[in-house]
Amino acid sequence: xxxxxxxxxxxSVVEKEDVTLDCxxxxxxTTYYLFWYKQPPSGELVFLIRRNSFDxxxxxxxxxxxxxxxxxxxxxxxxxxxxxxxxxVYFCALISTSGTYKYIFGTGTRxxxxx
Amino acid sequence: xxxxxxxxxxxxxPVGSPLSLECTxxxxxxPNLYWYRQAAGRGLQLLFYSVGIGQISSEVPQNLSASRPQxxxxxxxxxxxxxxxxxFYLCAWSVDGxxxxxxxxxxxxxxV
Numbered sequence: 001x002x003x004x005x006x007x008x009x010x011x012s013v014v015e016k017e018d019v020t021l022d023c024x025x026x027x028x029x030t031t032y033y034l035f036w037y038k039q040p041p042s043g044e045l046v047f048l049i050r051r052n053s054f055d056x057x058x059x060x061x062x063x064x065x066x067x068x069x070x071x072x073x074x075x076x077x078x079x080x081x082x083x084x085x086x087x088x089v090y091f092c093a094l095i096s097t098s099g100t101y102k103y104i105f106g107t108g109t110r111x112x113x114x115x
Numbered sequence: 116x117x118x119x120x121x122x123x124x125x126x127x128x129p130v131g132s133p134l135s136l137e138c139t140x141x142x143x144x145x146p147n148l149y150w151y152r153q154a155a156g157r158g159l160q161l162l163f164y165s166v167g168i169g170q171i172s173s174e175v176p177q178n179l180s181a182s183r184p185q186x187x188x189x190x191x192x193x194x195x196x197x198x199x200x201x202x203f204y205l206c207a208w209s210v211d212g213x214x215x216x217x218x219x220x221x222x223x224x225x226x227v
Contacts, residue, residue, distance in 0.1 A: 035216075043220065043221045044218055044221060045218040047216075050215045093216075097212065101147050101164055102174070103161070103207075103216050105158055105161075
């Protein structure tokens, strides 16, 4: 069975603080893909990043960075110097190549950045 | 470029009434299509997905159904809505099962 766990339901930080959103996944497949999405108050899910199971390099994009560790089945997301505009719900997702086409989402983490 | 359109944006329907939500994708062919539902303050629940015309996979048995009458059109329907059908419905598409999915703007359905 495949599963994505985002244990942090809600996080509040003060602007300019760094914050890490945790994501732990479960899959028996050796080839899979992981994603992060942002859902602002408007509701639309915005794609942030895709990572395949063979690429464990960390990635940085501006204030965003991602840490993928297969040993711990984690794909954590860090926002550096958070801003009020970062306030949103963030979802981690998984899809494997086992023949299904289902994106499995975590329950999301609501991030509140306070001015 | 590819775009996804989903409508209506909001909908208020009485219990027992029918439902039809439509989603269309432009700029691509033979996309994988998905319907997700998000209850208030909750995560995303996969309802249906389709890898081709007429091919529908159902994930959650309930009073909803989906159809794909055309390559880039995905419709979510119900003959009789229940109060529990209230939620935020999101349509999504992807090129295949390896790439990211792109989401529509969603339909906020309230059943009263």
